[in-house]
Amino acid sequence: xxxxxxxxxxxxxxxxxxxxxxxxxxxxxxxxxxxxxxxxxxxxxxxxxxxxxxxx
Amino acid sequence: xxxxxxxxxxxxxxxxxxxxxxxxxxxxxxxxxxxxxxxxxxxxxxxxxxxxxxxxxxxxxxxxxxxxxxxxxxxxxxxxxxxxxxxxxxxxxxxxxxxxxxxxxxxxxxxxxxxxxxxxxxxxxxxxxxxxxxxxxxxxxxxxxxxxxxxxxxxxxxxxxxxxxxxxxxxxxxxxxxxxxxxxxxxxxxxxxxxxxxxxxxxxxxxxxxxxxxxxxxxxxxxxxxxxxxxxxxxxxxxxxxxxxxxxxxxxxxxxxxxxxxxxxxxxxxxxxxxxxxx
Numbered sequence: 433x434x435x436x437x438x439x440x441x442x443x444x445x446x447x448x449x450x451x452x453x454x455x456x457x458x459x460x461x462x463x464x465x466x467x468x469x470x471x472x473x474x475x476x477x478x479x480x481x482x483x484x485x486x487x488x
Numbered sequence: 489x490x491x492x493x494x495x496x497x498x499x500x501x502x503x504x505x506x507x508x509x510x511x512x513x514x515x516x517x518x519x520x521x522x523x524x525x526x527x528x529x530x531x532x533x534x535x536x537x538x539x540x541x542x543x544x545x546x547x548x549x550x551x552x553x554x555x556x557x558x559x560x561x562x563x564x565x566x567x568x569x570x571x572x573x574x575x576x577x578x579x580x581x582x583x584x585x586x587x588x589x590x591x592x593x594x595x596x597x598x599x600x601x602x603x604x605x606x607x608x609x610x611x612x613x614x615x616x617x618x619x620x621x622x623x624x625x626x627x628x629x630x631x632x633x634x635x636x637x638x639x640x641x642x643x644x645x646x647x648x649x650x651x652x653x654x655x656x657x658x659x660x661x662x663x664x665x666x667x668x669x670x671x672x673x674x675x676x677x678x679x680x681x682x683x684x685x686x687x688x689x690x691x692x693x694x695x696x697x698x699x700x701x702x703x704x705x706x707x708x709x710x711x712x713x714x715x716x717x718x719x720x721x722x723x724x725x726x727x728x729x730x731x732x733x734x735x736x737x738x739x740x741x742x743x744x745x746x747x748x749x750x751x752x753x754x755x756x757x758x759x760x761x762x763x764x765x766x767x
Contacts, residue, residue, distance in 0.1 A: 454499035454521045467498070479498075484648075485546040485574075487621020488721060488737040 436476045440464040447474065490536040490765050492517045492758060495552060498544045501743045502754070506540065509754035515762050522552060533561040538765035540564050540758070542739060546574040546619065549739060564761040565738045569717035573738035576618045576653050579715070586714035588707065589732050591725065592656040599639035602652035606635050612657035615639070619648055621737070623688040628657060658732065660725045663687055665698050667708055668740065668753055669720040671760035674700050674708040676749035689744045697748045707731045718760040 434447040436457070443461035447468065456479055457466045466476040492515050496503045503519060510517035520532065522543065533539055539556050541563055543549040553567035565573075572578050583590055594605035606613045606629065615627045615638055627642075629635035642649040664687045667677035677700055682693035689695055700708075704724070711722050711733055721740025725732045742753040 450504075452499055452504075452519060452521075454496060454519075454523065455504075456498065456500075482622075482624075483545060484617075484624075485619055486544045487546065487624070488739050488741050 434471070434474050436466070436468070436474045438462060438464060438466065439476060439478060440466075445476070447471075489516060490538065491534070492540060492762055492765075493520045493533055493537055494518070494540045494542055495520050495522050495549075496542045496544075497521070497523045497548060500542075500544070500741065502741055503542050505743070505746075505754040506542070506758055509752065510758045510762075513755065513758060513762070515758055517758070522548075527552075527555045531559050531561075533559065535560045536766060538562045538564060538761055540761045541570065544739075546570070546621075546739075550574055562764055562766055564764050565717040565719060569715060569720075570738050572715055573717075573720075573736050574619060576616055576735065577651060578618075579736050580653075582714050583711065583733055583736070586710060588710050588714060589730060591658050591732050591734060594654045596652040596654065597650060599636075599643050599652070602639050602654060603632065603635055605652075605654050607632065609654060609656045611635070614655045614657050615642065616653045616655060617649060618651050618653050622690040623686040626686055628685060657685075658725050658727055658734075660687070660727065663693075664734065665704070665724045665726065666695075666745065667698075667700070667704065667722045667724060668742065668745065668751075668756075669708050669712050669717075669722060670753070670756035671718060671763060672709075672712050674705045675753065675756050676700065676745065676751035677704065678745045678748055690741070695744045695748050697750070704731060707733065711736060718764055719757045 435444045438459040441462035455468045465479040467479040541549045541553045550570040553563040596602040596605045612630045617625045627638045663681040677698040678695040679698045680687040680693040687693045721737040723734040
């Protein structure tokens with residue numbers, strides 16, 4: 433199982449099966465919302481904050 | 489070979505469900521992250537493809553749709569539909585032109601005119617940004633003093649917030665309805681219940697099935713006639729025995745509506761999108 437390192441608290445986070453770039457994860461240790469930006473190698477960044485024109 | 493390209497910038501549950509639905513229907517499908525894509529160089533869609541525009545940013549979604557359409561690519565929903573749904577004033581005008589009942593509204597362009605319009609409507613009123621979603625920046629003003637404060641704040645928030653969209657507050661009995669239209673046909677609806685006046689599932693409202701009858705089907709068909717599009721999520725209030733259309737969304741989220749309705753919403757969406765491909 434691939435793991436990512438939380439960019440906020442450095443906890444190891446397991447990626448779900450079938451994970452794709454752009455998917456969001458929540459760090460189980462610190463609660464930070466993270467975005468998967470690369471699968472090979474696995475890398476995450478803090479997810480961007482909601483913008484004014486986001487939604488449905 | 490034609491491909492259904494699901495364009496996204498944030499991979500929500502909806503986009504994953506759409507891909508799974510396409511795979512179940514054996515529709516060639518690719519999730520396409522367009523976050524860092526630039527346009528004007530190499531085209532990433534072929535003319536025989538159909539693009540399902542699911543970017544979480546309205547402006548990005550509408551703009552990408554416009555660019556792809558200029559390259560001859562069929563986009564679902566089209567940039568025209570995105571532009572209509574992404575601007576509440578434009579939505580209201582289109583629905584009004586089609587004779588569809590809505591909550592009473594006013595539009596104004598200065599705080600002074602907006603306050604006067606609010607008095608004319610009668611308090612409480614709801615101030616809505618013409619752009620936005622998930623119940624963000626909605627403000628209910630119960631009296632003129634609260635209205636003055638909200639309007640002053642809005643006037644400092646930039647040009648888009650100086651288009652004041654004012655809606656008469658509708659007492660809707662703690663719930664409203666979210667209905668889905670795919671391929672031009674109503675497919676299902678949920679009741680959204682919340683103790684808060686904003687009944688949005690993104691803000692914690694609970695969802696239950698709302699069987700479609702001929703009355704609401706007729707309204708939804710009229711909405712589709714006025715707006716167009718292969719997939720619409722329509723919000724309605726039931727007041728004094730008739731339906732009022734509150735909002736129409738072109739990039740509807742449906743994760744909370746599949747289980748209560750028992751409807752394969754993503755399946756209906758990808759089917760409608762695939763049917764729209766050039767042939």
